[in-house]
Amino acid sequence: MTDLIFQSSDLANKRTEVLEAAREGLARVRDKDGTSLVMLPERRLRLLQEIARWSRAHMRLDDLLRRDAIPNVSDLGDLAWLRVFDADDLREFVEDLHNALVAAHSDEDTLALDECIKAWRITARQIEDPLRRSVLIGKSTSDDYIEVHEPQ
Incomplete structure (x- = not known):
């Protein structure tokens, strides 16, 4: 540059150079x-806008978690979809989001960021359902499993 x-x-006289x-x-x-x-290039602008948007969200959530309280829906604002997670999960999300932001900036592409957000949103939707939540994060014992034989 x-x-x-x-x-x-x-813009009129040297437009091709501009x-x-x-x-x-x-x-x-x-x-x-x-x-x-x-x-x-518009692609570069969109990248910068997405990095800025998620950086603000990252900083806000990180700040909320440093207060050692579980953020409520109002605190989370547009991140309210994270309300299903406990403090440890939210800290893990903050770390994953940080890594995705670094990768997006380094790669000059939002792919890592998009994948991170998508994976966490899918997980949030699954945990929102009580049955799925109990299966995903509930306790299990060996009695909960049976041996499966190959179909004949």
Whole structure:
């Protein structure tokens, strides 16, 4: 990335150069009033928006958990789908989310972040059902299992 700054008149006179700079990652354009404007690929903007959104959520949840209280639905806000988890699970989510954010930033792709959120949402939906919850996190003994034979 260079420190090249285009003038607003360059949008008409040197539009291919401005667009090429934007395609390569970033084009700065100085408006007539001195405002600095930036043009970048939409994919990059979406990546930055998603990282910012989930970073805010990460910081908010991390802060709530540091208070040693289980956050209520109101505290969680748009993360209310996490209400089914206990404090240990929420801490694990915060750690997983942190790792996914680092990977998304490093990879310049939200795939790791999307997969992390999707997996936790699926788990939350499963745990919300009382029967599934008892199967997934309930206690089991050897009497709960039987030997299965191969079908004939």
